[in-house]
Amino acid sequence: MATGNDMKAHKGTYGGFITLLKWSVPLIAILTILIIIAIAE
DSSP states (O other): OOOSTTHHHHHHHHHHHHHHHHHHHHHHHHHHHHHHHHHHO
16 A cells, blocks of 8 residues: 655656656547548548
């Protein structure tokens, strides 16, 4: 069980994950749309 002493590390890791998610989801969506358009032509 976590004792709560690692809260600072947890917040840093979670913040990095959320930042990565914010950038990767729109990027993947744009790439997917471009690929679909390229295949449709």
